Amino acid sequence: MAETKENKQTRVIVFPRGLPGFEEEKEFFFREEEGTPFAHLEAAQNEEIGFVLLRPQLFLPDYLRQVNLNPEEIELLEIKEGDEPDVWAIMTLSLSDLSKSTVNLRAPLLINFRASKGLQLILSEEGYPARQPLFAEPVLPAETGSPKEGAVG
Amino acid sequence: MLVLARKVNEKILIGDKIEITVVAVSGENVRLGIKAPPDVKILRSEVYEEVRKQNLEAASAAKLGDEEVALKLKQMLNSKVKKKE
Incomplete structure (x- = not known):
């Protein structure tokens, strides 16, 4: 695996808050598989910790078309004018039956490649499931609902 | 409190x-x-816990899933995507 990290497509991305469950891991190797909607994220300090990522827009073209980040999140991602964070979703492979694999739409990864900063955003909108089956049609929240409405329930 | x-x-x-x-x-x-x-984040507290559990599960499956499994899943997904196009 060492040689793949030397690959020029591998980027080091800093997640200043870590990821929920892996708060201690701040630095990750990000490698996009060219020509596919997949990428790999591996903790720089612990190669045992890794994720398979998927570009969610492939299935849901309107997913997070506009992301509402608060000032703290903007600062964390070091977003400046013109920066457009990349959106990725973490896949959970179901090894016994791959067709039961899911993707986490509730907590997408946002990566600002210009600054090499990343963040796992937990959406406050109800309706984006943390376990969206990959091989079922997603049920989306209403297009125009405001986040405030989504929080009532 | x-x-x-x-x-x-x-x-x-x-x-x-x-x-x-x-x-x-x-x-x-x-x-x-x-x-x-x-800019104030409001979440039911279970949501963070759910994401945490989901991350742990995703990481352990990604670790166990060998290259072959990952490849197969990708093929399944690619054919799904192609069908949509």
Whole structure:
């Protein structure tokens, strides 16, 4: 695996808050598989910790078309004018039956490649499931609902 | 922890910008209305825990899933995507 990290497509991305469950891991190797909607994220300090990522827009073209980040999140991602964070979703492979694999739409990864900063955003909108089956049609929240409405329930 | 008793439609203010209203009480369920600036993150606390568990599960499956498994899944997904195009 060492040689793949030397690959020029591998980027080091800093997640200043870590990821929920892996708060201690701040630095990750990000490698996009060219020509596919997949990428790999591996903790720089612990190669045992890794994720398979998927570009969610492939299935849901309107997913997070506009992301509402608060000032703290903007600062964390070091977003400046013109920066457009990349959106990725973490896949959970179901090894016994791959067709039961899911993707986490509730907590997408946002990566600002210009600054090499990343963040796992937990959406406050109800309706984006943390376990969206990959091989079922997603049920989306209403297009125009405001986040405030989504929080009532 | 500060504990306050409130009736339906009564409010609690937190700082200058956050207002919580008890909207309805029905049995064990309390419905709360929350007014807060957009930059204040409001989450049910279970959601963070759910994401944490999901991350742990995703990482352990990704570790166990060998290249072959990953490849197969990708083929399944690619054919799904192609069907849509």
